[in-house]
Amino acid sequence: MPNISGGVAIxxxxxxHGVDTIFGLPGVQNDHxxxxxxxxxxxxxxxxxxxxxGAAYMALGYALSSDRVGVYxxxxxxxxxxxxxxxSTAYATGARVLCLTGQIRSDQIGRGFGMLHEIxxxxxxxxxxxxxxxxxxxxxxASRFVAAAFNEIxxxxxxPVGLEVAPDVLASTAEVDLSASSLTPRRxxxxxxxxxxxxxxxxxxxxxxxxxxGGAQGASAAVTALAELLQAPVIASYNGRGVVxxxxxxxxxxxxxxxxxxxxxxxIAIGTRLxxxxxxxxxxxxxxxxxxxxxxxxxxRIHAPTVGIVADAADAVPALVDALRLHTxxxxxxxxxxxxxxxxxxxxxxxxxxxxxxxxLLREELPEEGLFVDELTQVGYLGRVAWPVYxxxxxxxxxxxxxxGWGVATALGVKVAxxxxxxxxxxxxxxxxxxxxxxxxAVQHGxxxxxxxxxxGAYGNVRRMQEQQHGNRVIATALRNPDFVKLAxxxxxxxxRATSFAELRDAVRRGFESSMPTVIDVxxxxxxxxxxxxxxxxxx
Numbered sequence: 363m364p365n366i367s368g369g370v371a372i373x374x375x376x377x378x379h380g381v382d383t384i385f386g387l388p389g390v391q392n393d394h395x396x397x398x399x400x401x402x403x404x405x406x407x408x409x410x411x412x413x414x415x416g417a418a419y420m421a422l423g424y425a426l427s428s429d430r431v432g433v434y435x436x437x438x439x440x441x442x443x444x445x446x447x448x449x450s451t452a453y454a455t456g457a458r459v460l461c462l463t464g465q466i467r468s469d470q471i472g473r474g475f476g477m478l479h480e481i482x483x484x485x486x487x488x489x490x491x492x493x494x495x496x497x498x499x500x501x502x503x504a505s506r507f508v509a510a511a512f513n514e515i516x517x518x519x520x521x522p523v524g525l526e527v528a529p530d531v532l533a534s535t536a537e538v539d540l541s542a543s544s545l546t547p548r549r550x551x552x553x554x555x556x557x558x559x560x561x562x563x564x565x566x567x568x569x570x571x572x573x574x575x576g577g578a579q580g581a582s583a584a585v586t587a588l589a590e591l592l593q594a595p596v597i598a599s600y601n602g603r604g605v606v607x608x609x610x611x612x613x614x615x616x617x618x619x620x621x622x623x624x625x626x627x628x629x630i631a632i633g634t635r636l637x638x639x640x641x642x643x644x645x646x647x648x649x650x651x652x653x654x655x656x657x658x659x660x661x662x663r664i665h666a667p668t669v670g671i672v673a674d675a676a677d678a679v680p681a682l683v684d685a686l687r688l689h690t691x692x693x694x695x696x697x698x699x700x701x702x703x704x705x706x707x708x709x710x711x712x713x714x715x716x717x718x719x720x721x722x723l724l725r726e727e728l729p730e731e732g733l734f735v736d737e738l739t740q741v742g743y744l745g746r747v748a749w750p751v752y753x754x755x756x757x758x759x760x761x762x763x764x765x766x767g768w769g770v771a772t773a774l775g776v777k778v779a780x781x782x783x784x785x786x787x788x789x790x791x792x793x794x795x796x797x798x799x800x801x802x803x804a805v806q807h808g809x810x811x812x813x814x815x816x817x818x819g820a821y822g823n824v825r826r827m828q829e830q831q832h833g834n835r836v837i838a839t840a841l842r843n844p845d846f847v848k849l850a851x852x853x854x855x856x857x858x859r860a861t862s863f864a865e866l867r868d869a870v871r872r873g874f875e876s877s878m879p880t881v882i883d884v885x886x887x888x889x890x891x892x893x894x895x896x897x898x899x900x901x902x
Contacts, residue, residue, distance in 0.1 A: 363537040368501035368527065369398035371538040372462070375508035376406065378540065381433055383407045383424065383778060384462075385417040389437035391464030391479060394532035396435075409778065409807050414441050416771040416800040418448030418461070423775025425457040426758050427733055431515060432775060435462040438526065439479030442488070447765055449491045452522035454763035455601055456576055458515045459522040461488065465497065468528040488524035495524035502536035509545055517548035519577070519657045550656060552673045557681050560630075560652045560669040564682075565689035567628040567650075570594040571619060576601030576761070577633020577656060577675055579754045584679035585632060586610065591686055593693040595622060595700060599634050600746045603757040608750035611700050615747040617895055618707045624901040628652065631667075633675045637762075640664045644902040654678045714892045717744040720884075723863055724786060724814065725750055727870040732784040733758060733776050737769035739790030740823065740889040741816050747896060767796025773811045774804055774879075784812070784874050791817040791843050801853040804879040812873035812880045814866070815846055818887060826891060850881035859883045 366374070372395060376384070387410055388396040399408050411417040414436045421432030436442055442463040452459040465484065466477045474482075481487075488495040494514035498507045504527070511523045564570060570592050578585055582605050589596045589612045596606045597619030606613040616638065623629075623643045629636075630652045645665055653660070653667040654675055661670040671678050711718050720741050728734065734749060735758045736742040751757040758776055760768055773787035794815045804811065825839040850857030856876050860866035866884060873880030 363539050365535055365537050366501070367394060367398065367533060367535050368498065368504045369394040369532040370401070371501060371504035371540070372498075372508055372527070372532075373398040373402050373406065374540055375505045376433065377402065379431070379508070379512045379544070381406065381431060383409065384433045384435060385409050385411060385420045385424070385775065386435035387411060387414055387417060387437070387441065389441060389464070391437045391466065391529045392435055392532065394529065395462075395527075409803065411771070411803045412799045413797070414444035415448060416797050416803060418445035418459075419768050419771035419797060420775030420778065421459050422448050422452050422457055422768075423735065423758060423772035424779040425452070425459050426455060427755050427776040428779040430779065431458045431460055431512065433460045433462060436464070437479055438464045438466065438484055439481045441479065442484060443481070446487070446491060448768070449522055449524075451760045451763040451765045451768065453491055453493070455761045456520050457522060458520050460511055460515065461492065461522065461524040463488070463524065463526045465526045465528040467530050471528065485526055488526065491522070492524045493519070493521040495526070498525060498527040498531055500536060501531055501534045502538055504531070505538050505540050513545035513547055518550070549677075550673050552677050552681050553671060554681070556669055556671045557678065557685050560671060560682055561685035561689050563650060563652065563669060564592060564628060564630070564686055567592070569622070569626050570628045570630065571622050571626045572596045572630045572632065573599065573619065573634050573636055573639065574602035574605045574632050575599045575634025575636075578602055578605045578679075579633070581632070581675040581679045582606065582754045584676070584683055587683050588630070588679060588686070591683060591690070591692050593696045594630075595619070595703070597622075599638075600759045601761045602634060603746075603749070603759070604751040604754045607752050609752065611697060611704075614703070614707065617710060617747055617898065618703055620898045620901065621703065621706070630654070632679060635660060635663070637664060642897065642900065644900040646902050649902070654682070710895055711744070711748045714744050714890055714895065716886070717741050717889055717892065718748060719863065720816070720866075721745055721749055723867055724788070724870065727867060727874070728786050729784055729874075732756070732786060733780060735769055735773040735776055735785065735787035737787065737789040737793050738764060738766045738823070739788060739793060739816055740892070742788050742790075743823070743896065744892045745788065767793040769793060769797070770813055771797035771800045773813065774800060774809045777809050777811050786870070787811060787813045789813055789815050790822060791815055791819065791841060791846070792821045794846070798849065801850060801855050801879055801881070805854040808877070810877055810879055812870060812882065814870070814882045814884060816884050816886050817843065817846065818889070819843060822888065826888065830891075846881055846883040854878065856880040857883070859885075861885060
């Protein structure tokens with residue numbers, strides 16, 4: 363066994379687990395980790411950011427848009443705390459993120475000396491935002507703990523994990539067993555009896571609906587086959603966008619699901635919490651629920667299913683398709699019915715203008731293989747249900763966490779994970795400035811994204827609520843913005859302004875042709891509310 367430092371052991375273990383990129387900021391408590399990263403040379407790319415939140419958001423975007431783990435490293439205390447919005451979003455979306463944070467010296471932890479970057483119970487905070495977290499106790503244990511972290515990332519429901527390591531552990535040397543660098547992730551076995559019960563129930567269905575969430579992203583082909591066999595519409599949650607190609611005649615989003623919910627007899631929920639339908643749309647005794655989820659707790663969190671299958675969707679859905687084919691050769695085609703449903707929903711989308719017009723234009727200009735990063739802005743809100751998505755993991759959203767301001771930095775991580783594909787992000791002027799300084803990172807590291815900033819000079823959604831729901835008590839929502847074009851140019855990025863649809867189309871094309879990051883400022887006025895369409899209310 364080699365005699366190496368804790369920092370070297372961690373870096374070597376990351377390499378052994380296929381990590382080739384790490385986002386972060388060096389500092390006194392993780393200097394020996396960055397020394398090891400320096401010595402690793404071009405085996406691992408280090409992308410240093412201008413703020414810890416940027417590093418964590420980039421790791422998040424990297425993970426959400428690929429099959430790889432997004433890794434970030436920061437100093438403890440305020441450094442780690444600056445990453446917690448991204449870490450909580452990783453938890454909400456089941457993203458495979460590794461938070462690797464420093465600590466104060468081992469013999470000082472928990473003693474309240476007031477050391478640099480010391481906070482009470484940092485590990486407890488990490489554990490509250492991840493599915494698993496631990497402190498590496500010694501250099502000799504470093505490889506084993508990294509292996510455990512990767513094992514936890516992939517076991518059961520995927521999600522973020524955390525490791526903290528003290529500077530003396532990073533600096534000290536020991537004999538390290540690097541051969542024990544991998545474990546076998548826990549993966550529940552598919553219950554054949556439950557699959558058979560589900561197939562029997564579905565074979566008798568007359569108005570089935572399939573709902574998919576982020577947990578179905580790895581089961582795209584099987585979900586599509588199930589939908590075609592049942593002739594059932596597939597309703598994608600925000601994180602389920604792309605599981606079934608939006609161009610497929612059975613592919614829909616939540617507004618269409620709401621229209622079908624009242625008359626559904628069997629609902630199949632695959633890798634989704636199904637929280638909005640169950641909590642907002644209503645449930646009665648006539649509705650049968652088949653749930654496929656890797657987490658046992660989801661089976662009864664809101665509403666107990668008629669049949670529950672605890673398994674990864676990638677394992678369970680193909681088994682369900684095979685079992686269902688023994689019961690039926692297929693349901694009658696519903697092409698005309700589905701076409702009518704699509705026309706009705708498209709007509710509803712068309713009333714939310716100009717948001718839908720911007721979405722149409724941007725979708726036309728983003729190549730099929732491109733990735734889209736949403737943000738909490740008027741165009742982004744509608745995009746969650748109206749943006750056409752053609753491939754799994756190509757629509758990047760923060761799910762229920764609603765992380766305002768994540769867009770710029772997250773899109774950079776998406777681009778790093780998908781260097782050969784165009785990446786388009788939308789933002790509002792409010793959210794844009796949360797991580798706009800990461801344009802410096804984008805320029806320095808050659809990360810060419812296109813960000814469209816819809817600029818209404820306000821936190822527009824909040825302002826509209828103040829006007830319409832709170833008696834015009836408008837407060838703390840007006841914004842004084844810099845010139846976004848000049849701001850982008852000051853970083854060395856391409857800054858453009860579009861005051862018409864034609865100018866926006868041209869600007870987006872110029873952005874995709876550029877080798878540098880591009881920011882497009884789009885001045886807009888107040889936009890109509892999409893919320894009546896997105897949250898339509900109880901139907902049963």
